[in-house]
Amino acid sequence: MAELARSLALWLHRPDGERGDFAFDSMSYADVGEVRIAGSMEGWRIGSVSEPDIWTSPVTWEVLAAEL
Numbered sequence: 001m002a003e004l005a006r007s008l009a010l011w012l013h014r015p016d017g018e019r020g021d022f023a024f025d026s027m028s029y030a031d032v033g034e035v036r037i038a039g040s041m042e043g044w045r046i047g048s049v050s051e052p053d054i055w056t057s058p059v060t061w062e063v064l065a066a067e068l
Contacts, residue, residue, distance in 0.1 A: 003028070020039075
């Protein structure tokens with residue numbers, strides 16, 4: 001959990017123009033993206049490479065940042 005928290009904190013504090021999507025790269029998982037956060041025209045959504053067709057409903061950046 002600390003590894004994910006650190007990765008998310010670093011990603012959250014990047015400038016808007018440099019942030020891009022998030023894909024968790026962990027020593028604990030074989031695949032990159034066990035936690036994914038992707039921006040779209042509708043907002044930000046969270047998913048996983050383990051369930052590639054399942055995503056949360058989109059939310060604004062402000063909601064996502066507050067929840068993370």
